[in-house]
Amino acid sequence: MTDTLADHADAGLRRGEPLIEMTGIGKSYGAIRALRGINLRVNAGEVTCVLGDNGAGKSTLIKIMSGLHPHNEGSLKVDGKELTFASPREALDHGIATVYQDLAVVSLMEVWRNFFLGSELTAGRFPLAGMKIKDMKRIADEELRKMGIVVKDINQPIGTLSGGQRQCVAIARAVYFGARVLILDEPTAALGVKQSGVVLKYTAAARDAGLGVVFITHNPHHAYLVGDHFIILKLGGTALDKNRSEVGLDELTTQMAGGDELTELSHELGR
Amino acid sequence: MTDTLADHADAGLRRGEPLIEMTGIGKSYGAIRALRGINLRVNAGEVTCVLGDNGAGKSTLIKIMSGLHPHNEGSLKVDGKELTFASPREALDHGIATVYQDLAVVSLMEVWRNFFLGSELTAGRFPLAGMKIKDMKRIADEELRKMGIVVKDINQPIGTLSGGQRQCVAIARAVYFGARVLILDEPTAALGVKQSGVVLKYTAAARDAGLGVVFITHNPHHAYLVGDHFIILKLGGTALDKNRSEVGLDELTTQMAGGDELTELSHELGR
Amino acid sequence: DGGRQETTDNSGGGGNAPGSSGYTIAMITHETPGDTFWDKIKSGAQQAAKDEGVTLKYSNDPDASKQAVLIQNAVDSKVNGIATTLVTPDALAGSVKAATDAKIPVVGLNAGIDQYQKLGALMYFGSDETVAGTSAGERIAAAGAKHPLCVIHQAGSVSLEARCAGAKSAAPGTENIQVNGADDSSVTSTLQAKLAQDKSIDYIITLGAPIALDALKAKDAAGSSAKVVTFDLNAEIAQQVQDGKVEFSIDQQPYVQGYLAVSSLYLYLKNGNDIGGGKPVLTGPSFVDKTNIDKILPFTKTNTR
Amino acid sequence: MTHVQTSPPSTAPPSDSANRVTLGLSNRILARPEVGALVAAILIFVFFLVSAPAFRSGESFFTVLYQSSTIGIVAVGVGLLMIGGEFDLSAGVITTTAGLVNSMVCWYFGMNLWVGAILSLVFCLFIGFVNGFLVMKTGIPSFLITLGTFFVLQGANLGVTKLVTGSVSSADISQIDGFASLQKIFSSSFKIGPVTVWITVIWWILFVALAAWILQRTRTGNWIYAVGGNPDSARAVGVPVIRTKIGLFMTVSFLGWFIGMHTLYRFNTLQAGNGVGNEFLYIIAAVVGGTLLTGGYGNAIGVAIGAFIFGMTSLGIVYAGWDPNWFKAFLGVMLLLAVLVNLYVKRMSTARKVG
Amino acid sequence: MTHVQTSPPSTAPPSDSANRVTLGLSNRILARPEVGALVAAILIFVFFLVSAPAFRSGESFFTVLYQSSTIGIVAVGVGLLMIGGEFDLSAGVITTTAGLVNSMVCWYFGMNLWVGAILSLVFCLFIGFVNGFLVMKTGIPSFLITLGTFFVLQGANLGVTKLVTGSVSSADISQIDGFASLQKIFSSSFKIGPVTVWITVIWWILFVALAAWILQRTRTGNWIYAVGGNPDSARAVGVPVIRTKIGLFMTVSFLGWFIGMHTLYRFNTLQAGNGVGNEFLYIIAAVVGGTLLTGGYGNAIGVAIGAFIFGMTSLGIVYAGWDPNWFKAFLGVMLLLAVLVNLYVKRMSTARKVG
């Protein structure tokens, strides 16, 4: 998988160059204002962690980057050019791949079809050209095995997989197709310790391959393990925006938890 | 909320008495055998943690307890009587409330309707009797606030809430209606640090109120904070089955992660 | 009270065992299921089959292309004779030819008076829809109709349109309206609306007996003084004719059409007869009005008129 | 049990979230699901007022109401069923079946019509039960099951009527005992000034009000939304999915029976082939009124407005005296316009920002 | 870039999971979506062989095939569209529209029929495009949009035909230039021994094969399943949802045009009211063949078998000479049986455990 990352990474990426720049981004859903005044840069070869409470607007933020929703305010620059993505297809064409929190898999379709959905391997550009089905099955199976996931049958509908297994398929897919930017919305939420470890390693590998990574998580430990830059959202606004050098794990945790932490909790619970 | 727990808890519960006993439980989905030979006891006033890899069969196990799927093999005793639940309704009638991993909310319905779905407050038993809508809205709002969640409008369709907010509604509902047994399938997966803390406190409060709690998580820290008994599943079978006194956090972590741990990982990632 | 009268069944008569003559005859029509008019054609055909010991295979579809397939069906089944309506002669030509090629005699009924010979059918029993419409038009025009309303209860039906066109040719003020024939309430309120919209309507021409009953209701509700005339008969309409609520009914004697179509094939097969001597046999239009209703009324109760 | 923490968890309950907005009255009204349909109905109404002089009278309005009520009564049931996530294609023919059973049983055996009406009701409820039972037990989509029932009833209507009466229409029942009282209930009318009001209009309003109450304010309504929106989740939290859905099918066949009684007692005889095609009018009314085809969303008043839009349009075209050959084309355009207006209003209500 | 870890993550790739099972050949065959429909088709076939002597001939079989092909060709498109999560209620009338446009344009302006056929094709594709475009742009369910188109086309067929020809059927075109060649393509037949084979049967097989290929083996097929199964997810991973769905609507109207051409060149004239109601036969064929009404699941061969079941049943009843009054009842029972068998086979295939 990590070799895949290197294979698929855009060779022209230079560490530190800004891939996505957001300035004063805001977004409303009807009467609900989910985001306002967000500034964020995604640099090549860096992991930007977005943290925050439930409902703070993290998913909304990355949906704007990945072309799922247009923003209402502010400007979005990709590779220096200002644009608004009309569809996720456009974002993918810029090499931006996303793992959505609500996963974006089609339950009734087979695992391998889901893996390649939207980026099928075909024998030619002709619309009726056959897909390379054998290759697609093999690759999907291999990439999942690299994450430590063996599905019972690569032909089974993805709806019959467990929550974590589905999550892994979505991650493996994004890693496989992400050439410049990889966006992960709570990728480790449903994962076991082992699988979480694998995902963190992937994140690091993607960074090392020069990709810009946006990593959303509720786990400050996970965030601190891989992050180069940290942003905490609160009620749609920015509450903290610092580089790794400026912030420690403790401060991060305190900011996120609003004072509570597990050790403290453990006293409170009397164990 | 914790007061609610005490209010709603069955007054006849005696700490340590077995509420649910499973012996040799097995379950197949068509050709796929998801569980086999599982023995498990849920005791009043204890938290039983079920851990395991993705796809190990944890959700399947709790779906059997909560009446969603019948088991194929083995026996299930509730309050000493052997039975197979025909529907989740029956389980609820035994005071068993569940938070499902895939949440069981109806996206198009309002938050408060979802909260009370299946257990509505009505003015009488007559089928056309009106619901106590004001009370229902108030209670739903209160219970959510106690978890630190303020939805913008208790009348908004639950589908427009963020992932974590929806999770909180499901938890608050189960806590409110669980009188004897509370089953939580990865309740903290989508939650922020603050909300996770709240859920852990609820879990502890439920235990203290004498309920039997089944807690599924991938986080050994969370598990160890509240657990009295630990079961690790592997590929549908039991890999570990120990009381708190017999097992330490380290052993638990090692067993779950198969040797990997965050600290180790952090070395590997070179940070 | 108004329940079933314990009558001895005199409509059936004696009859032979089906197929005792050894012939199988297929009748294919463009019936829309459940229409009383077609039910009488069917009854006539069944009675003839019974009388002559013929096995009758009846099938129907209002869609011309499906009717063509049904004729093909009969050919495949190697029946001895085929009786079919020819409402869309061009569309059925191919299938009729397949039948004549297979040496199966074909007779036409009900519609297709101009084309049946061209298609290769031997005989024809029926009236001409346009002629029937025209004679209705003439009669009401003579009675002073200025602005009749012709009610089409099945959109796009060729035979219904032909009737209205005929009426219009004789009474130029005729206007058409479409109603949903499968819903009496809807027919009634649509007609009621039309009568309210255009108070000058002085005649309502309905093209089926049940629709005429709805028209009477609509007329009353709208307080209109328009007169009602109709095509086809049933027991209730016969009663209304007697009571003077319906001016007249144009009867093309469907029972006769069905009966003769089957009998003629039987006679042709058995005896080489050619009924009509190369000319169509007209079964209508015959007017049923106050002058002759008393004679006809009893027959409508047995579903033969 | 003394260990129970009675203090709330240390996280103090947060106050109202900063970006919480309260909607103004106008927005709250606009957000109701039936408002879009209502605006569409008003527009079409005004349109016909302007373009069809004959439309501008109390009589016409009540003719429209009558026409709408004969569709609308069954449409209420169909709407509930669709909110519950299922279809019933047999809802059109069952009206005819209901009338035929009543009429033929009484005519053949010489019974009082009341007995026949009750037998017919039992029979219709049974059909509804069978529909629901088969859908739930086999897992075959209701579209198919009720398509089967539709065909079977359609065939049986014809076949049995022919067997019993020797023709394809039922006999006149107006002379049989019980006719007068049943006609009072199902198809009487009264005058208010020059205007004839059919009792079906009253019944329609009652049924709509009842359905609206059930949907919005009762537990059963909650269950209907839930089984339509997400039956798996509903089952998981203890909603009796099977019972609810079977009940909905039976509601539809009850209302179908009701309209069957109306038709029978208004017209005295029935054509065995009638009723076919009306099932789609009911579905159209429900959907034009804002019911989601996939279930889980909708509203009884919306369905009533949908039926009204349909009745008004189909008669309005006649009142306007437009070329009948183009009838269907006008109808199609009107329906599309109604739906577009509905949608536009809904968009307005969510897009407008307050404060 | 030299930092890239090229060794796989430390977790060694696990071997096959212990409870992974391989299905036997028989189970893999049973699990294919079209097998259930096939078994049902065979059962019904055998049933009619036994009960209808007239059914037992090559001629009858090919008449059934012909009848099935005229439904089946459009049903292929409707099936694809339904897999893609949408309905098209205008698929029935568009066949008539197609024929009428061709016939009346050529008759009125004295053009070569080829020109008319191509104009008609362009027009039909345009209708399909409008259907798709409106559905995607307004977000109104396709059921409603195409219901509107259905009404509009139905009205226009009648209104325009009346205007142009003065009657409700089109003029005979068999004398106009180009007839012979077009008839060859769309509605010729040839004999194999005593059996007449219509060219539509060949076309049907071709279209089904093409559709099966597209669904199973091409990228487009993948997209069709995805937009039907979960359009939001499909869009999120970059599937061009709008383009795919519009393409499906245009496919349906193309196949509708094709059957329109067949009808025109076989019968030379067309009745303006025809085609109405066929849209449901297409949907029935698709659903009996195992297509999910809610989209995302189905199969072209299944749809073909569904059309065959429908054609066989409706003609088999005629061959068997059963009372035509009960026709619909028989049809309904047969359809329910077909669906039940289909379901039973599917259950068998997933419940049976191997090893």
Ligand SMILES: Nc1ncnc2c1ncn2[C@@H]1O[C@H](COP(=O)(O)OP(=O)(O)OP(=O)(O)O)[C@@H](O)[C@H]1O
């Ligand atoms: N489609 C929508 N319509 C209306 N409101 C929405 C919609 N999607 C999100 N919201 C609202 O926007 C706010 C931000 O939601 P978002 O999903 O971005 O939160 P989040 O930070 O990802 O939370 P979590 O950690 O729980 O996933 C929430 O209050 C949510 O209710």
Ligand SMILES: Nc1ncnc2c1ncn2[C@@H]1O[C@H](COP(=O)(O)OP(=O)(O)OP(=O)(O)O)[C@@H](O)[C@H]1O
């Ligand atoms: N409805 C189903 N049909 C077929 N297979 C299923 C179904 N539900 C679950 N499975 C399979 O059963 C196994 C156990 O699934 P389960 O959901 O119980 O795992 P889990 O331990 O909860 O995993 P996770 O931690 O990822 O939630 C998995 O291999 C899954 O693919």
Ligand SMILES: [Mg+2]
């Ligand atoms: Mg989120």
Ligand SMILES: [Mg+2]
């Ligand atoms: Mg799980």
